[in-house]
Amino acid sequence: xxxxxxxxxxxxxxxxxxxxxxxxxxxxxxxxxxxxxxxxxxxxxxxxxxxxxxxxxxxxxxxxxxxxxxxxxxxxxxxxxxxxxxxxxxxxxxxxxxxxxxxxxxxxxxxxxxxxxxxxxxxxxxxxxxxxxxxx
Amino acid sequence: xxxxxxxxxxxxxxxxxxxxxxxxxxxxxxxxxxxxxxxxxxxxxxxxxxxxxxxxxxxxxxxxxxxxxxxxxxxxxxxxxxxxxxxxxxxxxxxxxxxxxxxxxxxxxxxxxxxxxxxxxxxxxxxxxxxxxxxx
Amino acid sequence: xxxxxxxxxxxxxxxxxxxxxxxxxxxxxxxxxxxxxxxxxxxxxxxxxxxxxxxxxxxxxxxxxxxxxxxxxxxxxxxxxxxxxxxxxxxxxxxxxxxxxxxxxxxxxxxxxxxxxxxxxxxxxxxxxxxxxxxx
Amino acid sequence: xxxxxxxxxxxxxxxxxxxxxxxxxxxxxxxxxxxxxxxxxxxxxxxxxxxxxxxxxxxxxxxxxxxxxxxxxxxxxxxxxxxxxxxxxxxxxxxxxxxxxxxxxxxxxxxxxxxxxxxxxxxxxxxxxxxxxxxx
Amino acid sequence: xxxxxxxxxxxxxxxxxxxxxxxxxxxxxxxxxxxxxxxxxxxxxxxxxxxxxxxxxxxxxxxxxxxxxxxxxxxxxxxxxxxxxxxxxxxxxxxxxxxxxxxxxxxxxxxxxxxxxxxxxxxxxxxxxxxxxxxx
Amino acid sequence: xxxxxxxxxxxxxxxxxxxxxxxxxxxxxxxxxxxxxxxxxxxxxxxxxxxxxxxxxxxxxxxxxxxxxxxxxxxxxxxxxxxxxxxxxxxxxxxxxxxxxxxxxxxxxxxxxxxxxxxxxxxxxxxxxxxxxxxx
Numbered sequence: 001x002x003x004x005x006x007x008x009x010x011x012x013x014x015x016x017x018x019x020x021x022x023x024x025x026x027x028x029x030x031x032x033x034x035x036x037x038x039x040x041x042x043x044x045x046x047x048x049x050x051x052x053x054x055x056x057x058x059x060x061x062x063x064x065x066x067x068x069x070x071x072x073x074x075x076x077x078x079x080x081x082x083x084x085x086x087x088x089x090x091x092x093x094x095x096x097x098x099x100x101x102x103x104x105x106x107x108x109x110x111x112x113x114x115x116x117x118x119x120x121x122x123x124x125x126x127x128x129x130x131x132x133x134x135x136x
Numbered sequence: 137x138x139x140x141x142x143x144x145x146x147x148x149x150x151x152x153x154x155x156x157x158x159x160x161x162x163x164x165x166x167x168x169x170x171x172x173x174x175x176x177x178x179x180x181x182x183x184x185x186x187x188x189x190x191x192x193x194x195x196x197x198x199x200x201x202x203x204x205x206x207x208x209x210x211x212x213x214x215x216x217x218x219x220x221x222x223x224x225x226x227x228x229x230x231x232x233x234x235x236x237x238x239x240x241x242x243x244x245x246x247x248x249x250x251x252x253x254x255x256x257x258x259x260x261x262x263x264x265x266x267x268x269x270x271x272x
Numbered sequence: 273x274x275x276x277x278x279x280x281x282x283x284x285x286x287x288x289x290x291x292x293x294x295x296x297x298x299x300x301x302x303x304x305x306x307x308x309x310x311x312x313x314x315x316x317x318x319x320x321x322x323x324x325x326x327x328x329x330x331x332x333x334x335x336x337x338x339x340x341x342x343x344x345x346x347x348x349x350x351x352x353x354x355x356x357x358x359x360x361x362x363x364x365x366x367x368x369x370x371x372x373x374x375x376x377x378x379x380x381x382x383x384x385x386x387x388x389x390x391x392x393x394x395x396x397x398x399x400x401x402x403x404x405x406x407x408x
Numbered sequence: 409x410x411x412x413x414x415x416x417x418x419x420x421x422x423x424x425x426x427x428x429x430x431x432x433x434x435x436x437x438x439x440x441x442x443x444x445x446x447x448x449x450x451x452x453x454x455x456x457x458x459x460x461x462x463x464x465x466x467x468x469x470x471x472x473x474x475x476x477x478x479x480x481x482x483x484x485x486x487x488x489x490x491x492x493x494x495x496x497x498x499x500x501x502x503x504x505x506x507x508x509x510x511x512x513x514x515x516x517x518x519x520x521x522x523x524x525x526x527x528x529x530x531x532x533x534x535x536x537x538x539x540x541x542x543x544x
Numbered sequence: 545x546x547x548x549x550x551x552x553x554x555x556x557x558x559x560x561x562x563x564x565x566x567x568x569x570x571x572x573x574x575x576x577x578x579x580x581x582x583x584x585x586x587x588x589x590x591x592x593x594x595x596x597x598x599x600x601x602x603x604x605x606x607x608x609x610x611x612x613x614x615x616x617x618x619x620x621x622x623x624x625x626x627x628x629x630x631x632x633x634x635x636x637x638x639x640x641x642x643x644x645x646x647x648x649x650x651x652x653x654x655x656x657x658x659x660x661x662x663x664x665x666x667x668x669x670x671x672x673x674x675x676x677x678x679x680x
Numbered sequence: 681x682x683x684x685x686x687x688x689x690x691x692x693x694x695x696x697x698x699x700x701x702x703x704x705x706x707x708x709x710x711x712x713x714x715x716x717x718x719x720x721x722x723x724x725x726x727x728x729x730x731x732x733x734x735x736x737x738x739x740x741x742x743x744x745x746x747x748x749x750x751x752x753x754x755x756x757x758x759x760x761x762x763x764x765x766x767x768x769x770x771x772x773x774x775x776x777x778x779x780x781x782x783x784x785x786x787x788x789x790x791x792x793x794x795x796x797x798x799x800x801x802x803x804x805x806x807x808x809x810x811x812x813x814x815x816x
Contacts, residue, residue, distance in 0.1 A: 003235045004268040012806065014694035014721040014763075019465060032473075038763035041694040041721005043806050057155060059165060061234035064265055065168075083694075083718035097467035099411045105543060126692065126723050129472055132412040139507045141542040147400065148517055149354075150286035150313040174355035177286040177313005179398050194438060195505035201440075219286075219310035240502060262284065262315050276812040279764045300664045302602060304609070329699060330710060331777035336809055337712075348674060368601035400607055404548040420670065422558035422585040422627075449558040449585005451670050484545035491558075491582035534556065534587050563737060574738060576745075641739035643683045673744055676684040 005061045006053045009071050011080035014041040015096045018085070039083060044101075045124035046075065048109060052117045064115065074108040098125045102133040110135065140187045141197045145207050147216035150177040151232040154193040154221070175219060180237075180261035182211065184245060188253045198253065234261045239268040246271065276323045278334045281343050283352035286313040287368040290357070311355060316373075317396035318347065320381060323391045334389065346380040370397045374405040382407065412459045413469045417479050419488035422449040423504040426493070440446035447491060452509075454483065456517060460525045470525065482516040489507040506533045518543065548595045549605045555624035558585040559640045562629070583627060588645075590667035592621065592653060596661045597619050606661065618652040642669045646677040654679065684731045685741045689751050691760035694721040695776040696764070719763060724781075725804035726755065728789060734798045742797065754788040778805045782813040790815065 015041045030074040034040070041085055048071055049057045052061045082088055090104045091130040100122045123128040152175045155169040163171045170176070187253055188197045218224055220232040226240045238259045246255055260266040288311045289303035290408070299307045320343055324333045337404055354360055356368040362376045374395040396402040424447045425439040435443045442448070457480055479543045490496055492504040498512045510531040518527055532538040560583045561575040571579045578584070592615055626632055628640040634648045646667040654663055665673045668674040696719045697711040707715045714720070728751055732741045762768055764776040770784045782803040790799055804810040 001237065001271065002269075003238060005235065006266045006268070006689075008264040010806075011720055011792035014718050016717040017467070019467075021465075030471075036761055036763070036767070038766040039694040039719055039721065040692050040763065042692055043721075043723040054235045054239070057157075059153070061267075063166075070757040071249075079175045081713035081716055081720040083716065083720065086718040087716070092228035095251075095467035097462075098746065099413065099462045099469055100467045101411065103462070121206055128416040130414045131419060131469075132414070133410075136410065138509065138541075138544065139510060141507065142538045142540070144536040146398075148312050148314055150311040159393070169353035172353055172355070174288040174358040175311055175313065176353040177283050177311065178284055179315040181531075190505075190511070193429075195425070195427075195503035197507055197509045197539075217305035217308055217312040219308070219312065222310040223308070245327065250453045262282075273783065274813075274816065275782060278812070279808045280808040289603070292602075293601075302607075311762045326777075326783070327630060329701075331697070331699075331775035331780045333779055333811075335710075351701065353604075367603035369598075371549065371598045371601045371605055375545065375598070400552040402550045404550070405546075408546065418670075420584050420586055422583040441625035444625055444627070444631070446630040447558040447583055447585065448556050448625040448627065449583070449587075450556055451587040489577035489580055489584040491580070491584065494582040495580070534554075561739070565737075574743075633726075639739035641734075643685065643734045643741055644739045646683060647681065647734070672688040674686045676686070676742075677682075680682065 001054060002051055002122045003054055003061050004049055005064065005067070007050075007064055007067050008049070009046045009068070009074050009076055010044060011046070011082075012041065013079055013082050013084050013105065014039040015084040016094055017041065017097060019095055020093070038086065041120070042125050044079075045077050045130075046071070046105065047122040047124075049120040050113065050117045051120075055070075060112075067113075070109055070112045073110055075105050078108075097125055098129065098131045099133075102131045106133050106135055137190060138187055139197050140185055140189055141185045141200065141203070143165055143186075143207065144178060144202070144270050145212060147182070147212050148177065148179050149218050149220050150175040151220040151227075152176065153233060154229055154230055156229070175221070178261050180215075181266075182207070182241065182256040183260075185256040185258065186249065186253045187256075194250070198250075203249075206245055206248045210248055211241055214244075225269045234259055235259065235268045235269075242269050242271055259262045259269055273326060274323055275333050276321055276324055277336065277339070279320045279336055279343065281315050281318045281320070281340070281341050281348055282337050283318070283348050284313065285316060285351055286311040287356040287363075288312065289367055289369060291367055292365070309359070314397050316351070317402075318343070319394040319396075321392040321394070322385065322389045323392075334386075339356050339385075342381055342384045343398075346384055347377050350380075370395055370401065370403045371405075374403045378405050378407055399408065409462060410459055411462055411469050412536055413464055413472065415456045415472055416480065417454045417456070418452060419490075421482050421487055421490050421492050423492040423499075424448065424516050424541050425503055425532065427503055427526055428501070430455070440459070441466040443507070444515070446475050451463060452487075453479075453538075454531040455532075457530070458521065458525045459528075459529040469480065470522075475521075478517055478520045479517070483513055486516075506531055506537065506539045507541075510539045513541055514541050545598060546595055547598055547605050549608065549611070550594055550617065551592045551594075551608055551611050553576055553590045553592070553612070553620055554588060555590070555620050555626075556585065556587050557626050557628050557662050558624055559584040559628040559635075560584065561639055561641060563635070563639055583629070588623075588675075590615070590649065591666040591668075592659045593664040593666065594657065595664075600674050606658075611657075614653055614656045619649050621650075642667055642673065642675045643677075646675045650679055681734060682731055683734055683741050684729050685744065685747070687728045687730075687744055687747050687751065688727045689728070689748070689756060690724060691726070691756050691762075692721065693724050693759055693762050693764050694719040695764040695771075696720065697775055697777060699775055707723075719765070722805050724759075725810075726751070726785065727802040727804075729800040729802070730793065730797045742794075747793075750789055750792045751779075754792055755785050778803055778809065778811045779813075782811045786813050786815055799800070 017034040153170040289306040425442040561578040697714040
């Protein structure tokens with residue numbers, strides 16, 4: 001009897017899209033206004049989905065406080081009010097597209113989440129553009 | 137050619153989290169402010185997802201009126217403006233966590249829904265905390 | 273050059289509508305299902321609106337952290353995960369309709385808010401029912 | 409390492425539900441107010457979900473501009489501010505229920521979308537009624 | 545001690561923008577795709593705002609049930625799942641722009657609403673386009 | 681017979697809060713994480729409110745296309761996917777708080793908007809923090 005539990009968090013960050021193997025012109029062509037050298041930014045909404053069995057004593061799949069603390073420690077404290085390209089080591093050599101940010105967040109949460117749970121990440125860059133990653 | 141049909145409903149209810157096998161102190165430790173003996177409450181949003189074949193005559197998987205009537209009879213009329221712990225028999229001995237409420241709702245709707253349809257329930261306790269159950 | 277600043281907060285609470293001068297039957301007739309003796313509940317969304325001049329040094333009308341701390345101390349810490357009728361002294365003899373809750377919240381915030389600011393409270397009981405109070 | 413990418417678009421259209429094999433009375437009985445001969449309408453919200461591998465050079469599964477252009481050409485330009493029954497050839501002999509509209513949209517996008525991607529369509533007729541189709 | 549009470553309702557309708565004093569070409573030039581002779585449609589969201597004193601016995605400015613019934617009788621029953629141009633007499637000779645619809649709705653509700661209350665109507669044609677009218 | 685017309689637009693931008701008359705420490709103390717030298721960012725939602733008489737021929741207060749074009753030319757084209765501190769001349773010596781951004785936007789739109797209309801700007805920095813400015 002498996003139930004999925006979802007927790008929604010958010011962080012505000014600056015970023016730019018950029019591939020260091022390309023010259024400025026190609027970066028501009030491929031990434032358009034997202035390539036602005038001075039950065040732009042987003043209110044990122046993050047939904048963390050954890051699937052597991054209901055614990056018969058608590059009635060919880062996972063205490064949402066534990067899940068929320070993992071997200072805070074691994075993601076929000078490190079990404080919120082930051083420049084993803086400059087302040088977050090994972091993006092030193094990785095282009096911070098929504099897709100790549102989702103994979104990085106999935107890995108960061110997976111490290112701390114009990115292996116009995118499955119994990120899916122949904123990341124909203126805007127209300128109209130979002131991505132989802134389940135680890136495979 | 138299967139299509140999923142979703143119907144969103146809502147109900148407002150009081151509840152508290154509580155395990156009758158534990159003493160007051162342990163209940164307080166585990167459930168925190170959700171354990172308040174005087175109850176608190178939520179606007180629950182409920183999304184009912186039904187998957188099936190499109191009927192070639194109507195163009196419907198299911199007449200949404202039929203689905204909505206099932207939800208009204210089985211869930212809304214019994215849960216809305218109620219105290220889940222005191223007024224809803226299913227929670228007499230079952231802790232009304234979002235997870236357990238979702239399972240109870242799934243069972244209540246499943247009873248009345250044609251067996252040719254699959255059923256998934258998503259229950260929002262708040263915009264930031266929600267759960268999903270598909271019956272297995 | 274006056275600007276309005278808005279901060280949105282929320283709290284989850286149980287309540288029932290009830291007039292102690294009326295008998296049970298009249299309470300039931302007037303307040304319907306909102307009169308359930310075992311309470312029901314809501315996710316209350318609260319928008320606090322403060323109008324004032326922009327401070328030339330900070331660029332703020334008010335540091336949102338200060339406003340948020342007032343709301344936390346005066347409202348959220350006292351209302352969240354509570355039973356408004358039983359746990360919040362202001363409603364001992366006052367019916368906790370959305371209208372009355374808004375007036376109580378306005379008074380509680382007004383006490384701590386610098387008198388140079390005007391104050392308006394908007395309180396959402398549900399997405400479809402909400403009220404607004406400006407203190408006069 | 410597959411990631412799902414979602415793009416949300418919208419269009420406003422008139423329609424009526426109607427089965428040409430039935431007489432007026434039966435149409436009225438089955439489709440109720442949705443059968444109004446003079447039509448009614450909706451703000452349709454459309455979420456297009458594309459799953460694929462992250463391209464190592466761009467960090468994209470698909471350039472959202474390419475996806476958005478396909479939706480514009482195949483769906484929005486043809487459906488927006490139109491009468492689905494009268495102006496969109498696909499519904500000449502097909503009842504424009506949410507289910508059938510979703511299947512039509514899926515087919516229209518599938519034609520232009522690289523076959524390496526999987527495709528799912530979610531169509532909101534209202535906030536409370538929506539459907540999803542994945543092509544099988 | 546005046547409080548504003550808001551009630552949100554909705555209706556789905558078809559319409560087209562059209563001025564009968566102009567020829568087809570001028571209508572097309574001015575109203576663009578909103579002039580489609582076959583109509584298009586919207587999910588209209590309507591917020592009705594009523595301001596008045598709190599009744600000391602009920603704690604209500606107005607029983608929301610009374611307000612909701614007025615909106616149902618005067619607006620929803622007459623506009624929902626209708627073609628505004630063809631089915632609603634008020635628009636026989638009046639162009640159903642959001643502005644004009646709001647004025648018509650204000651007049652319809654004002655007829656039935658106790659004169660001790662002030663009335664404001666907000667009408668959302670889409671999430672991005674909306675209007676407000678207060679009767680003067 | 682005056683009606684308010686609202687148009688919602690959005691832009692994504694990076695910024696930091698900073699007062700050039702203060703040293704780094706004081707900036708850090710007052711502006712906290714919003715002072716990050718590498719910037720952070722937001723999805724800004726902008727609602728432009730214009731009040732005026734309904735034109736009897738068109739049924740419009742203002743053609744929303746004209747209003748939208750003004751916002752695009754004056755605001756979106758200049759702010760979207762930009763760094764407010766570095767790329768937008770108005771903030772060269774002005775701290776880009778939500779309050780100051782709203783005043784700048786109001787002035788930019790006012791320049792191009794017919795003087796017969798009143799103008800109010802609402803700017804959402806996040807869903808929970810927003811400001812409003814009416815020009816006085």
